[in-house]
Structure formats: C-alpha cells, structure tokens
Amino acid sequence: MKHEIVKKYQPYRPVDLKDRTWPNKSITTAPRWCSVDLRDGNQALVYPMEIPEKAELFNLLVAVGFKEIEVGFPAAADVEYNFLRYLVDNKLVPNDVTVQILTQAREHLIRKSFDALAGVHRAIVHMYNSTSTLQRDVVFGMSREQIKQLAVDGVKLVKQLAVEYHKKTGTIFDLEYSPESFTGTEVDFAVEICAAVMDVWEPTEQSKVILNLPSTVEMTTPNLYADQIEYFVRNIPRRDLAVISLHTHNDRGCGVAASELGLMAGADRVEGTLFGNGERTGNCDLVTVALNMLTQGVDPKLDFSNINQVAEVYERTTRMNIHQRHPYVGELVFTAFSGSHQDAINKGLAKRKQAEHEGKAITWAVPYLPIDPHDIGRTYESIIRINSQSGKGGVAYVMEHDFGCRLPKTMHPEFARVVQVIAEKQGGEVMPAEINTAFENEYLKRKSPLELAGISAIEEKPDSGEVNLKLKIHSNKAGFLKSGNGEYEGRGNGPLDAARDAIQSATSGRTQFQIKNYSEHSLGEGSDARAIAYIQIEREDKSTFYGVGVSPNISRASIEALFSAVNRAFG
Known part of the structure; x- marks a missing residue:
C-alpha cells in the first residue's frame, strides 16, 4: 500500500491489563445464548422477511434450543411490531422462551416497544445508546456526562413502564443495556455508565441486569476485546447481580474468536446469529461457536444434530446463501480433494470402524475431521470427492462406500490413474457415478481381444x-x-x-x-x-x-x- 494510505490509520490503544487471567482459562460450560437473527431490519437482509418467514425462523430457533430470542426492533418498523404482536396474540412463545426487543434510549421508541410486548409472559427490553469517543465527537457532540444521562433517563422510563405494564398484563420485564460501540469506548467510562444504569434499575438475584458489551465495529484483535471484557468484569460494581453479555461483529473476520476469548475473560452470555448473518460483515456465528464447544467435549445446550435442516430453513427464509467452506455446514467442509488427506481420512475411519467392531469405546479421532459428520446430520458419502489433485486412497474410498467394491490395496494406484485422466480432461470434480462408470468400462466391459x-x-x-x-x-x-x-x-x-x-x-x-x-x-x-x-x-x-x-x-x-x-x- 502507498505510504500516504498507511499513515491514515493508527493502531488501537490496548487496555493496560498486565495481570490478565483469561489466557489460562478454557470454556467448560455453555453460556446463555441469545439469537438476534430476527432483530433490527431482519439483520440487514436484501429482501426483508415478512411475517410467515419470520415465524418459521422463530420456530426453528425455538426447536434448536434458544431460550432468549431477540424478535426485532418493534418501534422502528411496522412489520417488526406486527410480528411481535402476532407471536403474543397467538400465544406462539413457549413458556420457557423469553423474547427480547431492541430500542434506542428515546422516549417514544421505548413506549411503543412496551405496547408491542404487552401480554407476553416474560420479555427483555434491550436498550442502547452509543458511548464511543468517535460517536460522542462526530455524531452527537456530547460529553461523557451527557451520554451517561441519556442512558440513565432511558432506564428510568423502562423501569417505570415495566412496573405499569406488569400490573396491567402480568408481563415480567428484564433489562438489557448496551453501551453501543463498547470497543470504541474508554473502558473506564463503559464501567461508569453501566454502573449508573445498575443504580437506577436496582437488579436483584431473581432479576439480574444484562450488561451487553458489543463490538459494534470490530476494531482490534480478539485478545484486546478479551482484555476489555476482563477489565469490565473486574471493575463493575455488584458483579454478582449482572449478566455480562457479548455481541461481536465480524469486521476483521474474528467475531467467533472474539466471543470465545470473551467467554474465557468472564462473560456469561453470547448474542449472535445462525451462520453469522448481520449488518456489514455479520455477527458472531452461533452455530460455529456451539459446535466448536462440542468438539471440546462441552455440551453447547443447542441442538444442531440436523444441521442440514437448519441451513435449509435459514437459506429459504432469509434468502441468504451459506458459503461452501462455511464451518461445519458448508457443502465442502466434509470433503477432501487432496490425495494425502483422503488416504488419512480413509485410514482413520477404517481404524475407528475396527475399534467399534471390537467393542472399544473410543473418542472421535479421525485425521482432518474435527467432528463426526453424523453427529450433526451429515453423512460420510460425500466426505471424499475426486478431482485431478486427488490420490489413490480417495478413489478407493468412493468405490467402497458408494458401490461396495473393496479394491485390493495394490490396485489403488492403477485405478486412480484411470480416474485422474478423466479429471484432468474435465478440468473439475469427478462425481461418484462417473468413477463407477470408469471402473465398469476399464475392467468389467473389456471384451477385446x-x-x-x-x-x-x-x-x-x-x-x-x-x-x-x-x-x-x-x-x-x-x-x-x-x-x-x-x-x-x-x-x-x-x-x-x-x-x-x-x-x-x-x-x-x-x-x-x-x-x-x-x-x-x-x-x-x-x-x-x-x-x-x-x-x-x-x-x-x-x-x-x-x-x-x-x-x-x-x-x-x-x-x-x-x-x-x-x-x-x-x-
């Protein structure tokens, strides 16, 4: 890059936290999960969902196991208001699921949000205002004290309306507060404003306050986000009455890593979306975080045992496409084109099959496959796929697992050369049916001389x-x-x-x-x-x-x- 371009950018100032403890921690239990797939403008979809699509996606989230679901910004758009009323009026929210709504710290938006929630059994009112240095200077022209007062006034109104609507409808209200652009906010000010919010809300052991710390724009490497979280956790008063929540974005491509390190730094809760959908480059991908936990022997408390169905509903309702290399669910993630990879996978699966035949209980350990595809509803049939870079083990695997032909090991190189000629001629992938046809033509249909x-x-x-x-x-x-x-x-x-x-x-x-x-x-x-x-x-x-x-x-x-x-x- 040109020197004048490089000089436009300055490094992010890190938190002074020399005694950080999160690098020695590991994730041993699942956090509280909150899906925000249905929030704020349907998470920036090109073609926003209507109520039928929203309802189908909501039902999918419930089936997967989400107990907290942010259903939208009802004060911002009629479709989101109407969708929430559709859920409430038709009693479609299970008793063990809490709906969450998003609102800015503005009086008319807060009041309309309570109207939308009236009658639901339990709700989280997620209120936010921007606190970052950049937004205070460029957008609002306000001091730290003025920004804090916005938050305090907003929470006072939320508390007042929570009491009024509880008396009228029986709805139980919890508060979630976000200092928007937390990663661009002085961390001591983030603590100060959240402490002020807690003073107004007066959380209890039965009704803790959720303090959500969003990387609204991902500005740093994940370790610096973890430092910010650990600093906040150490310094927020009455930590035992607060649920520390993460809401990462993916501007630097590290949304998943930032959430994982944030959990290690002491957070209790993670917000995100299926497959990382969201504004700009997206949010934390909850599927990836959950299945990452599973590969470490941690029960994520979310059921992705039929990941193909989850992907199908997601793509149909959002009209967004999942990348072929997307972790765990992408079309190609359980495939291997490399010959050495194919051979290692084949040997690993054979060894595991032998161990199962002998009655040995063994943990999952197959080269290049960090998770058993069967555990998430995928199958082995498509694990090994063949192109011009593939090796003899891959071709033999396809013949055995697709067509039942256990080729002798000394035959593998010979038939692999036959398939490679086809792959090079086609310039792409050779499908199993084409491999079987090549096998028949080369060996079974030879009648000359x-x-x-x-x-x-x-x-x-x-x-x-x-x-x-x-x-x-x-x-x-x-x-x-x-x-x-x-x-x-x-x-x-x-x-x-x-x-x-x-x-x-x-x-x-x-x-x-x-x-x-x-x-x-x-x-x-x-x-x-x-x-x-x-x-x-x-x-x-x-x-x-x-x-x-x-x-x-x-x-x-x-x-x-x-x-x-x-x-x-x-x-």
Missing part, C-alpha cells in the same frame, strides 16, 4: 488335485486365436491356473503371464448377492495389470476377472 463366451466343464481329479476345464473363447481380433472362436481346454492346479493354461494355449503363447494376486468378496447380501473377484497378472516384462469379474458364481467371477486382466495387458 478375448471374450469368455462360456464355461462348458470344470473337472477336478481327486487323486492329483489337477483341474481340467473347457472354455468357450471368442476374439474380435483376426488371427489372435490359433483355431478361431471355439472351445479350448486347460489344465492346472486350480480353476484359475487351468484358465490361464487355456488362454495361453488358445493364443499360441501370445499372452504369456503369471497370476500375482487374487482376492474376492461378496457384493450385497442374501440371495441376490454376487461375487466380485480381483486378479492381478504380470507379463514377461514385469508390468502388472488388474482385472475384475462379477458373477453370482464365484468361479465364473474369477475367470471373468482373469479375462479382464488379460484384455488390459494384451489389448
């Missing part, structure tokens, strides 16, 4: 163990068979060895090879099960080739596999 037209007889001599068999062999290559299409006999120490002898006899030695490896397993179960056989042969020049055969009859499958290998080696 030789085709097994039938097995007319297999005879085993009990005294010597020698096997005689007769094969009907056809060829589409003129002169390849010494006597043309017809029946050829072979002898050997088993059916495969006899089939090898028959092929070499039929081709007058044109197909000299040895059988190197053989394996087979069943495809499917019960009466419809088929056998699949894999055979590796070696030519005289030491080149090796695999062949594959499938048949309800294991002997037929083995001989088909041998013909497949010969066709690949000599075709």
Whole structure:
C-alpha cells in the first residue's frame, strides 16, 4: 500500500491489563445464548422477511434450543411490531422462551416497544445508546456526562413502564443495556455508565441486569476485546447481580474468536446469529461457536444434530446463501480433494470402524475431521470427492462406500490413474457415478481381444488335485486365436491356473503371464448377492495389470476377472 494510505490509520490503544487471567482459562460450560437473527431490519437482509418467514425462523430457533430470542426492533418498523404482536396474540412463545426487543434510549421508541410486548409472559427490553469517543465527537457532540444521562433517563422510563405494564398484563420485564460501540469506548467510562444504569434499575438475584458489551465495529484483535471484557468484569460494581453479555461483529473476520476469548475473560452470555448473518460483515456465528464447544467435549445446550435442516430453513427464509467452506455446514467442509488427506481420512475411519467392531469405546479421532459428520446430520458419502489433485486412497474410498467394491490395496494406484485422466480432461470434480462408470468400462466391459463366451466343464481329479476345464473363447481380433472362436481346454492346479493354461494355449503363447494376486468378496447380501473377484497378472516384462469379474458364481467371477486382466495387458 502507498505510504500516504498507511499513515491514515493508527493502531488501537490496548487496555493496560498486565495481570490478565483469561489466557489460562478454557470454556467448560455453555453460556446463555441469545439469537438476534430476527432483530433490527431482519439483520440487514436484501429482501426483508415478512411475517410467515419470520415465524418459521422463530420456530426453528425455538426447536434448536434458544431460550432468549431477540424478535426485532418493534418501534422502528411496522412489520417488526406486527410480528411481535402476532407471536403474543397467538400465544406462539413457549413458556420457557423469553423474547427480547431492541430500542434506542428515546422516549417514544421505548413506549411503543412496551405496547408491542404487552401480554407476553416474560420479555427483555434491550436498550442502547452509543458511548464511543468517535460517536460522542462526530455524531452527537456530547460529553461523557451527557451520554451517561441519556442512558440513565432511558432506564428510568423502562423501569417505570415495566412496573405499569406488569400490573396491567402480568408481563415480567428484564433489562438489557448496551453501551453501543463498547470497543470504541474508554473502558473506564463503559464501567461508569453501566454502573449508573445498575443504580437506577436496582437488579436483584431473581432479576439480574444484562450488561451487553458489543463490538459494534470490530476494531482490534480478539485478545484486546478479551482484555476489555476482563477489565469490565473486574471493575463493575455488584458483579454478582449482572449478566455480562457479548455481541461481536465480524469486521476483521474474528467475531467467533472474539466471543470465545470473551467467554474465557468472564462473560456469561453470547448474542449472535445462525451462520453469522448481520449488518456489514455479520455477527458472531452461533452455530460455529456451539459446535466448536462440542468438539471440546462441552455440551453447547443447542441442538444442531440436523444441521442440514437448519441451513435449509435459514437459506429459504432469509434468502441468504451459506458459503461452501462455511464451518461445519458448508457443502465442502466434509470433503477432501487432496490425495494425502483422503488416504488419512480413509485410514482413520477404517481404524475407528475396527475399534467399534471390537467393542472399544473410543473418542472421535479421525485425521482432518474435527467432528463426526453424523453427529450433526451429515453423512460420510460425500466426505471424499475426486478431482485431478486427488490420490489413490480417495478413489478407493468412493468405490467402497458408494458401490461396495473393496479394491485390493495394490490396485489403488492403477485405478486412480484411470480416474485422474478423466479429471484432468474435465478440468473439475469427478462425481461418484462417473468413477463407477470408469471402473465398469476399464475392467468389467473389456471384451477385446478375448471374450469368455462360456464355461462348458470344470473337472477336478481327486487323486492329483489337477483341474481340467473347457472354455468357450471368442476374439474380435483376426488371427489372435490359433483355431478361431471355439472351445479350448486347460489344465492346472486350480480353476484359475487351468484358465490361464487355456488362454495361453488358445493364443499360441501370445499372452504369456503369471497370476500375482487374487482376492474376492461378496457384493450385497442374501440371495441376490454376487461375487466380485480381483486378479492381478504380470507379463514377461514385469508390468502388472488388474482385472475384475462379477458373477453370482464365484468361479465364473474369477475367470471373468482373469479375462479382464488379460484384455488390459494384451489389448
């Protein structure tokens, strides 16, 4: 960047907190959660939600387990006022859920907010006014004392109306106060103004005040936000009567980290949204924070076991798209294109499967997968995806988990090269169906230069163990068979060895090879099960080739596999 551009910006002044303790803390319990997905202009949606969409999203938040939900800014827009009345009048708020509304510290807005809340069983009135140095100077032209008086006067009115409306409707009111732009406010002034708010509200053990400390604009690295929170927690009077709440934004891309460090610094509560939606770059992503806790063995008290449904409702109601790389829910987060990653995932899953088979209770430990996708409603089928950068382990994984073919390990590199050619030609991802088609074309549909037209007889001599068999062999290559299409006999120490002898006899030695490896397993179960056989042969020049055969009859499958290998080696 040009020097004159760089000089426009100054570093943020940190809090003098040399004895900070939060770096030695860890998150061991879930905080109080508050969703603000429905707040202030539907969280800056391009196409604001109407009441049906808001209601569906509200119901989703309730189902996930949110007990505090900010349903909007009812004094700011008719749709938000009407939505809140829709919830209250139709008794759609469960008894264990508290709705929260947002309002500025202005009399007419506060009064209209109470009208919107009348009749709900319990509500949080979230009042705020901006306290930052920049806003005091540029926007309001007010002193610290004047800004504090705005907050105090606003809380006095909230307290008065809370008593009046409780007598009329029975609604229980709690207070949440936010010194807006907390991160741009002198931290000692934030303590001072919040203490003044507490003096007016007079919180009790049964009705604590919520002091919300928003990074309205994320201005620093998360560690400095944590310092601010720890300083505040240490210095606020009557800490035991206050719930310290976090509301981070993502201007620097650190909203999740700031909330996590803020919890370590002593906060009790986190506000945020599903998938980080919100003004400008968004709010703290509550899905990510909650599932981060789960990966550390902490119950987040939110149920994201069907994350696909949560994402579907969110995208449909908000008309916002979730990025493909979004933590936990993005389309690609449980995939691996890198060959080394695929191999490690495959081995990790195989080891876990073996341990489960042996009855061992083990914690989740699979390379590159910090969480078991099944725990959040995702599946393994799409974990490994194939492109030109993928390796042999990934291709083998797809064949086994999508199509039941357990390729021998020595076959992995051979088939991976086949798929890589396709990927490079297409210039993108190769889907599982395309991989299976390539497998069939490469191994199962090879009929040139030789085709097994039938097995007319297999005879085993009990005294010597020698096997005689007769094969009907056809060829589409003129002169390849010494006597043309017809029946050829072979002898050997088993059916495969006899089939090898028959092929070499039929081709007058044109197909000299040895059988190197053989394996087979069943495809499917019960009466419809088929056998699949894999055979590796070696030519005289030491080149090796695999062949594959499938048949309800294991002997037929083995001989088909041998013909497949010969066709690949000599075709």
